[in-house]
Amino acid sequence: MEKINSIYDIVDADALQEMQDNFAKAFGMGFISVDYKGNPIGEYSGFSEFCSRGREDSAFKNLCYQCDAHGGLHTAITGKPHIYICHAGLLDFAIPFIYDGEYYGAMMGGQISTYFEDVRMDKGLERVIERKVNWEKNPELVEKYKNVYKMPFDRIEAVMNLMFNHTQRLLKEGSHKRAQEALEVKNAQILEERSRRIELEKSLRENQQFSAAAALKSVNLFSSLNTISRLAFIEEAKSTENAVYVLSDMLRYTSEKRDSQVSTVGDELTYAENYLKMQRIRLEDRLNFEIDLDEDFYNIACPFMILQPIVENAVEYAVQPRKEGGNIKIKGVQRGEDLIISIEDDGNGISKETVENIMNEEFSLRTEVNRYDLHNINKRLTGIFGKKYKLKIENVSEGMGTIVHLKLPVRSNLVK
Structure with a gap:
């Protein structure tokens, strides 16, 4: 089976992107898939105006990447979905891409607010990193933050778990497809080997038939060549004698190797x-x-x-x-x-x-x-x-x- 270098070696890229886009439209959340290093792969889906505008600032974007890295690391260790509060105070979650015990990346979702002011205390959530970019001094970002979609916390958890189930289904389908492809390759190799063996056996039979006929002729040929060689020696026909010796060597080789x-x-x-x-x-x-x-x-x-x-x-x-x-x-x-x-x-x-x-x-x-x-x-x-x-x-x-x-x-x- 071929080595896996990316989640796309397991899961169909178009199917993953389509699922990501559909979840974003259905639940008003932002989604992005990342590799095992936390680097984004594929296209962004449903990013909020606040997050899209904020990521235009390099310092803000770096904090977003740090939050994603934290979520990815936690979910890689536990193998389970993980929900947390980002540096801007929004809820995000990470869903692991784990195949055959190896972590290949995660689906990052969220960019959403909740109605519970005490959600951190009630649910045991903490802000991943303390705010280091004072975006609240930016009137445009403040206005866009007010428009961030709000959802009850329990519903956010439900969306996260639903997404987790769907990604697991894609991983299982990808695993089955890889196993099927590996089986097809193996079957093709077996058929090729069988065909090669049949061809070789056919060639052997042909060679044996040819050798049997050649063996009957070689006895008389060697006798005749010996006679010609002695005659050439008597008549001092050196070239003829050498030619007979060479031809005798050739016939002897084919006779000895005929089987x-x-x-x-x-x-x-x-x-x-x-x-x-x-x-x-x-x-x-x-x-x-x-x-x-x-x-x-x-x-x-x-x-x-x-x-x-x-x-x-x-x-x-x-x-x-x-x-x-x-x-x-x-x-x-x-x-x-x-x-x-x-x-x-x-x-x-x-x-x-x-x-x-x-x-x-x-x-x-x-x-x-x-x-x-x-x-x-x-x-x-x-x-x-x-x-x-x-x-x-x-x-x-x-x-x-x-x-x-x-x-x-x-x-x-x-x-x-």
Whole structure:
């Protein structure tokens, strides 16, 4: 549940203001809500002409604030409404905003006179502070004071208690709403986690089916590659021999990891580098590549077969179509608790529409892209590590180059 910083985080501001305005109109009293420091919040309601005019004087207003602070402090301590006499001799009261044991402010009401001259003695009330501003020398204030609305003391208490009941109702409604919102957030998280788990299980099943078929092929492939390698050695075809060794390493990696969804950054980087070496044999000087990733990151967990498909896209779309070829760079940097791996090319860039299509599952299925497409990589990233960890595609600059970023968690995901 979100942290509460203000009474408005619990109670609807408009509902509180409307209640305050209605009470002011119905009972001829002045009302204002204050925060836990005593600072006014919201709009004034029904302030008497005497109090409004008096507060235009800074000294008078400061005394009003001191009275409000006293009322707020008393009601914060007791948790109950508190009635008192202000510095100008009028009756005021404070109603606490208390939620879950914490005081967040108060509703200040009153600015009213009473018919009982001995109310202080009969009701045990005392003036909060002694008068320090001699407003009685101001004819205008004296005249306005005469027009202050008078009400029997018992009725003032009744209004105070009625307001207290209404504020309690608003607080309960706000509490219920917050609890409901927290429940909805929790349910959404559960549904999201369930959906993520279903997607991951689906991806696992697909991977197992793919791996089973690949395993049957790999036995014959290794045998054939060994034969070719021996033949290349006999014929002193060094380039062919090296290519066979690289290809053998690639096949061995996919064969050994076929039943796993998780590998390491180091193993994935080696596989991607071997792929680039194979493409370099084919494209010769048209393909240049650079790898800049600290070995300290090699043991970090990452999804199996996550780098090579991105590198393959860079070769296919950014290097191969151009006569002059192109450059590919793989680099990694740590940002906080995350590792960002970037695969950058210097091709013609990628349109926003293409990026949206790539990341759209329906489009991917409709166009029958292979199972290691970028959309699938993004699904596996979020499926294994959570929605924070995903794939991001962007242009280096307008119409020039593409960068694919992968975000991985650094800690608590080391493969032993």
